[in-house]
Amino acid sequence: MDNLIIEEGRSVGTLRIGMTKQELDQYVRTYQEKCIRPCDFFYSLFKYEYDSEGKVTHxxxxxxxxxxxxxxxxxxxxxxxxxxxxxxxxxxxxxxIRDNDASLGFSYTFPKLGLSFWRNHVRNEEYFHSEEFKELDPEIQEDEMRYLYFETTTIFLIPREEEH
Incomplete structure (x- = not known):
């Protein structure tokens, strides 16, 4: 399996902050073609936010x-x-950033790394030893375990520090 390397505040693999939609589509197509198992939904693995000039910011x-x-x-x-x-x-x-989302465990933003992480649901190790968890169907148990991990990673431009 190949690696996608995240560069803080700059890129993931060949997808770079500041690219246009057309440039991003071209690089995603290249990744899709390299996949061992073809997938039609590969484009849905990446989402973008753009500035007013059509350049990707996230x-x-x-x-x-x-x-x-x-x-x-x-x-x-x-x-x-x-x-x-x-x-x-x-x-x-x-x-x-120590905010409410971070204190609850849903979302963490590392501004100086140009990274944030998000998950829809939060589970901790203790929950998986509880009677409540043990009573769930095996398929549901497996689904619950994915909440130990983040579901989305976001790369964004690192804000420049104000010059004095």
Whole structure:
């Protein structure tokens, strides 16, 4: 499996902040062609936000990409590392914004890394030892376990510090 390398505040693989939609589409097509298993929905693995000039400002990557590529930031697999461990490791590099979403465990933003992470639901290890969890159907248990990990990673331009 090939790697998609995240460069802080700049890019994921060949998809770079500042590209146009046409440029992004061209590079995504290249990734799609390299896939061992063809997939028609490959374009849905990446979402973008644009500025008024049509240049990308944010690249959102969904966790489904891990079926095709290993998504790495500083040699850490962002979709196969438990959210708690990922946040702990990245917080050592640069602190995240301590806001309500972070305190609840849903979303973490690392402004100096140009990265944010999101998950729809939060689960911790203790929950998986609870009677409530043990009573669930195996398929539901498997689905619940994915909430130990982030579902979306976003790369954005690192804000420049104000010059005094």
């Amino acid at each position: 690249i959102h990557i969904t966790d489904t990409v891990k079926e095709y590529y290993t998504c790495l930031f500083k040699d850490i697999d962002v979709f196969n590392t438990k959210a708690s461990k990922l946040v702990e490791e990245l917080d050592k590099i640069s602190p995240y």
